[in-house]
Amino acid sequence: MMSEAPAPDPYATAKANLRDTIKWLATSLAAVGAAVIAGASINGLAALKGEALYWAVGLGAVGLLGILVAIGVMLSLLTSNVFYFSDLTTAGNAVAAAIDQHAQDILSPQTPTIAALVQYRQDAIRDMQAAAPGDPLYAAAFKKWTAADDLIARVTNLGQFLFLRQKFEERQPLLFFLTIVIIGALGGYALLAGSKSSLEADFAPKAVFRPGNNWADAAASLSNACGGNPLSGVMLPKKSFEGWVTVRLAEPGKCSGLELTVPASLVQLVGS
Structure with missing residues (x-):
C-alpha cells in the first residue's frame, strides 16, 4: 500500500511573497546605484583633481562595492539549501521551538511537539517491521505512519518558510548597514562629481554680442x-x-x- 499524494504546500504563497520582497530589494539597490552614477556628471568627475578626485573615486567604489555585497547577501537567501524535516530535530533549533510554541494550531494532540511526532513515526515504522503485510497490526501501523507522514509534510513546509524568514531577519541589520553605506558613499560621489560641473557653469565667462x-x-x-x-x-x-x-x-x-x-x-x- 502507498500513501495518498501529499497536499499542496499551504505556505507556497507566503514563501513566494518573501522571495519577491528580497528580489525587489536587490533590484531597488541596483537601480539606486545606476541612477546616482548616471546622474553625476562624468565631465565633472574628469575635472576633479588631487584629493577631491581621490575622494570621489573612492566613494563611488565603496558605494558600488556595497551594492554588490548587498545583492550577494540577498542572492544567498534566494538560493538557500533544501530544507529537510530532520533539520527540525537538531538540538536548539529555533524553527522547531517556534513550531512547538504553536503546537495546538499545527500539530495533532497525539504529537504535541516535534520530538513527539518523530517518536510517533518511529513507533509506526517499528510496528510495521514487526508485523507481516496483511495483518491487522500491520494495517494499523501503516495508518499511523501515513498520518505521521502527512503531518510531517505540512510541518516541513512551514519549517522551510520559517527558516527562510529567520535567515532574512538575521541579515536585516547587515542589509540596513550596507544601505546606509551605499547612500552615504554614492551621495558623496554625486556631490563631488556634480559640484565641479556646477561651479564651472556658474563661473563661466559671460559674453555680450555687439553686431556693430x-x-x-x-x-x-x-x-x-x-x-x-x-x-x-x-x-x-x-x-x-x-x-x-x-x-x-x-x-x-x-x-x-x-x-x-x-x-x-x-x-x-x-x-x-
Whole structure:
C-alpha cells in the first residue's frame, strides 16, 4: 500500500511573497546605484583633481562595492539549501521551538511537539517491521505512519518558510548597514562629481554680442572669416521659421558645415 499524494504546500504563497520582497530589494539597490552614477556628471568627475578626485573615486567604489555585497547577501537567501524535516530535530533549533510554541494550531494532540511526532513515526515504522503485510497490526501501523507522514509534510513546509524568514531577519541589520553605506558613499560621489560641473557653469565667462553698425560689422567679419561674399550653402527647411532661414554653409570654405539662422531677406535661392 502507498500513501495518498501529499497536499499542496499551504505556505507556497507566503514563501513566494518573501522571495519577491528580497528580489525587489536587490533590484531597488541596483537601480539606486545606476541612477546616482548616471546622474553625476562624468565631465565633472574628469575635472576633479588631487584629493577631491581621490575622494570621489573612492566613494563611488565603496558605494558600488556595497551594492554588490548587498545583492550577494540577498542572492544567498534566494538560493538557500533544501530544507529537510530532520533539520527540525537538531538540538536548539529555533524553527522547531517556534513550531512547538504553536503546537495546538499545527500539530495533532497525539504529537504535541516535534520530538513527539518523530517518536510517533518511529513507533509506526517499528510496528510495521514487526508485523507481516496483511495483518491487522500491520494495517494499523501503516495508518499511523501515513498520518505521521502527512503531518510531517505540512510541518516541513512551514519549517522551510520559517527558516527562510529567520535567515532574512538575521541579515536585516547587515542589509540596513550596507544601505546606509551605499547612500552615504554614492551621495558623496554625486556631490563631488556634480559640484565641479556646477561651479564651472556658474563661473563661466559671460559674453555680450555687439553686431556693430546696423549689423554691417558682423556681416563683414563673417565674410572675412569664411573667405567669401556671397556665401554658398544649403537651406534647412526644418530649422527655418517665419522671417528667418537656417543655412548650412557648403564646401569648399573655411566655415563649411557652419549653421546660421539669418533674416530671410539676406538669402537668395539659386535658380529662383
